[in-house]
Amino acid sequence: MNTPVLYLIPSPLGDTPPSGVLPSDHIEMVRTLQYFVVEELRTARRYLSALGLDVRLLEFGVLNEHTSPGELNGLLEPLRKGHSMGMLSEAGLPAVADPGADLVALAHRGGFPVVPLAGPSSLMLALMASGLNGQKFAFQGYLPVKPELRDKRIRVLEKQSALEQQTQIFIETPYRNESLFLALLACCSASSRLTVAINLTMPDAFICTRTIGEWKGMEPDFSTVYKKKPCVFLLLA
Amino acid sequence: MNTPVLYLIPSPLGDTPPSGVLPSDHIEMVRTLQYFVVEELRTARRYLSALGLDVRLLEFGVLNEHTSPGELNGLLEPLRKGHSMGMLSEAGLPAVADPGADLVALAHRGGFPVVPLAGPSSLMLALMASGLNGQKFAFQGYLPVKPELRDKRIRVLEKQSALEQQTQIFIETPYRNESLFLALLACCSASSRLTVAINLTMPDAFICTRTIGEWKGMEPDFSTVYKKKPCVFLLLA
Numbered sequence: 001m002n003t004p005v006l007y008l009i010p011s012p013l014g015d016t017p018p019s020g021v022l023p024s025d026h027i028e029m030v031r032t033l034q035y036f037v038v039e040e041l042r043t044a045r046r047y048l049s050a051l052g053l054d055v056r057l058l059e060f061g062v063l064n065e066h067t068s069p070g071e072l073n074g075l076l077e078p079l080r081k082g083h084s085m086g087m088l089s090e091a092g093l094p095a096v097a098d099p100g101a102d103l104v105a106l107a108h109r110g111g112f113p114v115v116p117l118a119g120p121s122s123l124m125l126a127l128m129a130s131g132l133n134g135q136k137f138a139f140q141g142y143l144p145v146k147p148e149l150r151d152k153r154i155r156v157l158e159k160q161s162a163l164e165q166q167t168q169i170f171i172e173t174p175y176r177n178e179s180l181f182l183a184l185l186a187c188c189s190a191s192s193r194l195t196v197a198i199n200l201t202m203p204d205a206f207i208c209t210r211t212i213g214e215w216k217g218m219e220p221d222f223s224t225v226y227k228k229k230p231c232v233f234l235l236l237a
Numbered sequence: 238m239n240t241p242v243l244y245l246i247p248s249p250l251g252d253t254p255p256s257g258v259l260p261s262d263h264i265e266m267v268r269t270l271q272y273f274v275v276e277e278l279r280t281a282r283r284y285l286s287a288l289g290l291d292v293r294l295l296e297f298g299v300l301n302e303h304t305s306p307g308e309l310n311g312l313l314e315p316l317r318k319g320h321s322m323g324m325l326s327e328a329g330l331p332a333v334a335d336p337g338a339d340l341v342a343l344a345h346r347g348g349f350p351v352v353p354l355a356g357p358s359s360l361m362l363a364l365m366a367s368g369l370n371g372q373k374f375a376f377q378g379y380l381p382v383k384p385e386l387r388d389k390r391i392r393v394l395e396k397q398s399a400l401e402q403q404t405q406i407f408i409e410t411p412y413r414n415e416s417l418f419l420a421l422l423a424c425c426s427a428s429s430r431l432t433v434a435i436n437l438t439m440p441d442a443f444i445c446t447r448t449i450g451e452w453k454g455m456e457p458d459f460s461t462v463y464k465k466k467p468c469v470f471l472l473l474a
Contacts, residue, residue: 008365010355025257096364096371105368109448118247118258118438127333128245128353131342134333135439138375138403142332144268166375195306201355209345 005084006076006107007033008094010119011047013230014202018051026117027051035078035085037061039098044088063087065099072106079112091230093121097141097171125171126197126232129207130167132237137167143180150180154187161192162237169234177231178222187211188235195234198226209234241316243344244270245331246323247356248284250467251439255288263354264288272315272322274298276335281325300324302336309343317350328467330358334378334408360406363434363469366444367404370473375403380417387417391424398429399474406471414468415459425449425472432471435463446471 009030012021022030030051038044038060045055061075078085078188089098093116104147107114127134144150157168172180177198184194190213198206198220220226246267249258259267259383267288275281275297297466298312315322326333326335330353364371377394381387394405409417414435421431435443435457443457457463 008454018260020260020262022260023255023257023356024261025254093361093365093371095366095368098371101368101371103368104366105446113440114366114368114444116362116437118355118362119260120355121358121361122308123356124330124333124361125353125355128330129332129341129351131332131338131340131345131351132332134335134338135378136376139373141372200353203247205352207351207353209342 002084003113004079004082004119005113006079006104007084007086008104008114008116009086009088010093010117010121011043011088011091013091013120013122013200016201018047018199022051022117022119023235026119028224031084031088035059035083036088037075037085037103038088039064039090039100043090047088052190053214063100063103067099069102072103075103076106076110076112077101079107079110091122093119096121097123097139120201122200122230122232125200126168126195126207127169130195130234131196131209132167132193132234133165133231134167134194136165137169138188140168140170142172143170145176147183151183151187154183158188158235161235165236167234167236169232171230171232174228174230177226180233181219181222182231184235185212185215192237193237195233196220197232199229200232240350241319242321242350242352243313243316243341244321244323245341245351245353246325247330247354247358248280248325248328249262250357250359250437253400253438255284257438259288259354259356260446261389263356265324270321270323272296272320273325274300274312274322274340275300275325276337277327280327284325300337300340306339309340312340313343313347313349316344316347328359330356330375333358333377334360357438359434359437359467359469362437363432363444364406365473366406366434367432368431368446369404369432369471371404373402374406375406377405379409380407382413384420387423389456391420395425395429395472395474398472402473403473404473406469408467408469414463417470418456420431421470421472422449422452426474429472429474433457434469434471435440436466437443437469
């Protein structure tokens with residue numbers, strides 16, 4: 001029997017067909033798996049079905065922000081029984097910007113090989129296409145929700161970016177994209193560069209880099225066209 | 238005529254076949270292109286040929302660390318003449334950890350759409366598989382070469398990691414991997430976690446996360462098995 005492996009399987013960022021998400025070798029490999037840990041059952045079932053798997057024959061564990069540390073161990077049970085497993089997040093790369101890293105750490109501690117597969121990362125797609133510094137960057141996750149704390153954090157990130165020529169990458173819950181965008185215009189220096197990358201990999205994807213000064217009066221249409229669409233923000237002072 | 242587009246095309250990290258690198262939709266699109274800006278001509282020709290392009294019919298510009306700012310503008314000439322172009326780095330994602338970002342910025346200023354394609358990123362593959370914090374991380378590029386400055390920088394990065402629970406990602410010229418690894422063991426706290434990710438996507442890929450204390454006496458074989466292989470280091474205090 002082969003050593004059981006935990007495969008980290010990228011998911012589509014939107015409803016892209018699988019032929020636009022994973023290399024064909026990866027698709028072939030995923031088709032051999034029966035056990036999965038997923039962030040969202042419905043999305044994962046739809047995706048795996050589109051990859052050509054018969055989802056009625058699959059077994060799923062769920063790992064999301066409600067999973068307690070005590071439940072993690074049980075999720076790796078198939079590995080202990082000798083079966084390779086796949087791990088999927090709701091969109092993009094598992095264990096990046098989602099709660100999956102602890103399960104990966106547990107697999108390491110159990111001595112199981114972890115194999116990451118190549119696929120779309122909204123953070124990296126946005127960084128590549130930004131034209132901002134790709135030789136030094138930081139992903140900051142979500143900024144604070146309270147306007148005062150958020151604005152303070154924006155100023156800290158801008159200062160740090162200026163100091164180290166580091167591209168700052170952050171995200172927001174989609175319905176707050178517009179207020180974050182406006183806060184960036186209000187808080188940052190006119191010469192700082194801001195990239196807004198909305199709905200990446202989808203036909204209506206929007207990627208634009210301008211200085212804060214240039215963005216004024218050019219706001220992306222967050223209230224209709226890009227309403228509640230996922231957006232990555234990148235800032236370089 | 239369609240608007241000409243600058244496509245950012247990921248390259249293999251090793252000599253993986255294209256069926257393990259790009260989704261098939263992306264391969265189809267790349268086959269329609271005639272103009273490319275590449276970091277390394279020889280590698281790019283071999284890769285595009287493996288993707289099914291007739292390289293004798295292609296036109297190449299070269300963008301690497303020797304390209305002067307004054308030469309950048311000329312590299313986008315095909316876009317101005319109405320032709321879409323592809324940009325490739327030597328390995329992984331163009332404009333991430335390589336000098337391509339300035340050309341992307343120039344395309345933005347010229348009003349040309351920039352479309353990033355999904356593919357392997359050694360940094361993200363290493364991060365996914367590390368089990369370290371994927372909700373907050375920074376890519377620091379190369380550390381200083383001089384041992385004193387390098388060790389000082391390692392201590393600063395470890396401190397920053399502890400303060401912000403930020404995974405620190407960095408790389409080294411392959412022949413210096415071993416000395417960087419030993420410096421990490423010497424400089425960091427025994428409880429800090431270090432991931433070593435060598436030769437990702439290749440059959441002999443090695444990904445392992447241990448505390449600094451646990452790594453002592455367990456050094457990867459940098460002098461023979463993993464001699465001069467690309468390696469990503471990740472540190473979380």
